[in-house]
Amino acid sequence: MATCAFCGEEKQLEKVHLWSSAVLRLFGPEEPTRKVEPAVQDLCWDCVAALTDAHAAAHDFAATYCRKELPLGTQLHPSFAPLCRWALATAANHERATRSDNLWWKPLVGAILGREPLPDSVALLFGAWRDLNPLNHFQDRSLEAAKAMVIGSKLGSWPELSPLLQRGWALRVGWGVFLLLDFAPGRAEDTRDALISELEGYGWVSLRADSEITRVPFNDVTSYFFQLVSDPTTPAEEYLNLGS
Numbered sequence: 001m002a003t004c005a006f007c008g009e010e011k012q013l014e015k016v017h018l019w020s021s022a023v024l025r026l027f028g029p030e031e032p033t034r035k036v037e038p039a040v041q042d043l044c045w046d047c048v049a050a051l052t053d054a055h056a057a058a059h060d061f062a063a064t065y066c067r068k069e070l071p072l073g074t075q076l077h078p079s080f081a082p083l084c085r086w087a088l089a090t091a092a093n094h095e096r097a098t099r100s101d102n103l104w105w106k107p108l109v110g111a112i113l114g115r116e117p118l119p120d121s122v123a124l125l126f127g128a129w130r131d132l133n134p135l136n137h138f139q140d141r142s143l144e145a146a147k148a149m150v151i152g153s154k155l156g157s158w159p160e161l162s163p164l165l166q167r168g169w170a171l172r173v174g175w176g177v178f179l180l181l182d183f184a185p186g187r188a189e190d191t192r193d194a195l196i197s198e199l200e201g202y203g204w205v206s207l208r209a210d211s212e213i214t215r216v217p218f219n220d221v222t223s224y225f226f227q228l229v230s231d232p233t234t235p236a237e238e239y240l241n242l243g244s
């Protein structure tokens, strides 16, 4: 018996993989993938079971939109709430697996488990992946998670904008990338909306409603180690200055 990371109760804890098994299975033989896939063992069975519909939504979305290069003009029909809960759980799993001291996800546990509504502070966007970086190593890895930063925004520099976000995660699933943003409480809503509009202009689409892929939001310096969230047409050399 130990403390469940989500509900906080003393229970027997289950081993959970960082990524849904339902999503893992789409991208390779289950057993070899599972052997190398790290796991955490800090959730009780009830909390694992509460996410069943979220994993199913992620599986369905990934099976439809993430198994091949997504052409422009593709219409997306997402199930926002369960998909967002899956993205939050997956990002929270990665935080715990890396023993991060950033506990941004803790106040969202009720929403992750589907017991409370998702707050407006959480945004989930999706981008069609294109492998444009000659230096990256994505070719044989279909599932990757990286912290996302907003760099090169029209709204301000990274140091100015970083307090706007409690956390950003980019979850790459095959030919798509989910961009999960948790905005800090008390920040001006208009700034948050302006940032999301800017990202939509670069090709990210909000998964709160049906939408269409019209652009590809990736540039030649995007990698899973350093997820740049900015205008994809910005020349690479400009990025050298943007993050400082």
Ligand SMILES: [Zn+2]
Pocket: 004, 005, 006, 007, 008, 009, 043, 044, 045, 046, 047, 048
């Ligand atoms: Zn629990």
